[in-house]
Amino acid sequence: MKDGSILIIGIDGPAASGKSTVSRLVAEKLGYVYVDSGSLYRGMTWKAVREGVDVKNTDDMIQLRDRSNWEFFVENRVVRFTIDGEDPGSQIRSEAVRERVSDVAAIPEIREFIVSQLRDTARFGDLVMEGRDIGSVVFPEAQFKYYLDADPEERARRRHQELVSREEESDVNKVLNSLQRRDAKDSGRKTAPLQIPLGAEVINSTRMSIDEVVAHIVSEVVAKRN
Ligand code: DC
Numbered sequence: 001m002k003d004g005s006i007l008i009i010g011i012d013g014p015a016a017s018g019k020s021t022v023s024r025l026v027a028e029k030l031g032y033v034y035v036d037s038g039s040l041y042r043g044m045t046w047k048a049v050r051e052g053v054d055v056k057n058t059d060d061m062i063q064l065r066d067r068s069n070w071e072f073f074v075e076n077r078v079v080r081f082t083i084d085g086e087d088p089g090s091q092i093r094s095e096a097v098r099e100r101v102s103d104v105a106a107i108p109e110i111r112e113f114i115v116s117q118l119r120d121t122a123r124f125g126d127l128v129m130e131g132r133d134i135g136s137v138v139f140p141e142a143q144f145k146y147y148l149d150a151d152p153e154e155r156a157r158r159r160h161q162e163l164v165s166r167e168e169e170s171d172v173n174k175v176l177n178s179l180q181r182r183d184a185k186d187s188g189r190k191t192a193p194l195q196i197p198l199g200a201e202v203i204n205s206t207r208m209s210i211d212e213v214v215a216h217i218v219s220e221v222v223a224k225r226n
Contacts, residue, residue, distance in 0.1 A: 007032070007126040007225060009217070010134030012197060013148035014183050016155035018205050018213065019130045022148060025214045027077060027128035030221060035079045035121050037131035037138065038101075040114045042092035043070075045101045047083050055100045062109050070117060074124050102185040105132075111191050132186055135197025144221055145200035148213070154206045155179055 009032070011023045020036065027034035045055060047068055053060050072081045080087070091097065104110055118138050121127060129138065135145035150158075156176035163170035186194040196202060201220075205213050 006122045007144075007221075008122065008139045008142040009128045009144040009146070009221060010139050010142040010197070010200075011128065011130045011146045011148055011217075012132055012134050012136070012194070012200065013130075013146075014155070014186070014194060015179050016159040017148045017150050018158065018210055019148050021210050022205075022213050022217070023128050023130035025210070026217050026221075029214065029218050030126070030128070031077070032126040032128050033074055033077050033079060033121070033124045035118065035127055035129040037114070037118050037129055037134060039092055040081070040117060041101050041105045041110075042097050043081060043083055043088050044110060044114065045097045045104045046088040046092050046094075048104065049096045049100065055103045058107055058109065061104065061107055065110060065113050072117070072121060072124075079121050079124060102182060102189075105186070106189040106191065108191040115192075132194040133192040133197075135200045136195055137192045140197070143225070144217075145197050146217060147196045147200040147202045149202060149204050150206045151204075152176060152180060152183075 009026065011019050011026070013019045023036070024034055026032075044065070047053075048055050048061065048064055051064060053064050055061060068083050069085075070081055070083055072079060074080070115133075115138050118129065121129075131138065135142055135147070153176065156172055156179055159179065160170050160172040160175045163175070183194070203213055203216065
């Protein structure tokens with residue numbers, strides 16, 4: 001299958017489906033570059049919050065997009081970026097960003113810009129890219145496409161445990177509600193909604209460990225890539 005072109009593994013799925021951990025580990029095991037596409041939507045949201053731009057005002061968001069300068073680089077096999085020379089770092093995980101990012105991700109003009117930046121990361125080499133529209137929009141021709149899912153209760157339980165382990169306050173029912181709200185927003189938006197990409201293999205990880213999911217993907221890629 002490998003003919004000298006870049007090999008792309010797209011891993012899509014809803015919030016807290018285990019995508020990030022699985023994608024990172026798959027990239028590590030295969031020696032590929034990892035791209036968290038959500039971090040770009042979060043980066044754009046961070047920039048808006050920082051500059052006091054209302055994310056619901058599409059014209060202002062387009063102006064912000066046009067005046068900000070993004071630079072991409074790879075560090076430890078992970079794609080990172082700066083906006084106007086600044087690395088948003090862990091601030092992309094802040095509550096201010098979390099609350100607004102679904103609105104930013106629903107703006108077609110912002111998606112168009114981010115999709116083109118994401119496609120451009122293929123210049124860094126073979127990729128594992130996680131997101132919501134990787135196999136459907138960003139790289140529909142990707143050689144490997146997966147849609148990682150788990151029952152909402154299990155996803156809420158995992159996210160809750162993650163928060164507790166970071167010593168953050170958490171209530172599992174509230175986490176479930178918030179996940180379901182985000183799923184509905186991400187699946188219901190007009191542009192590039194969360195969906196199972198054509199040709200993607202669906203992996204329901206409700207009763208699987210992270211290691212099992214990773215081993216499954218890695219073995220398929222190794223078997224087919226040569
Ligand atoms: O995966 P995440 O939680 O970091 O994603 C943040 C937001 O960006 C979330 O609302 C979904 C959206 N997103 C998207 O629309 N398309 C992607 N490829 C990745 C994320």
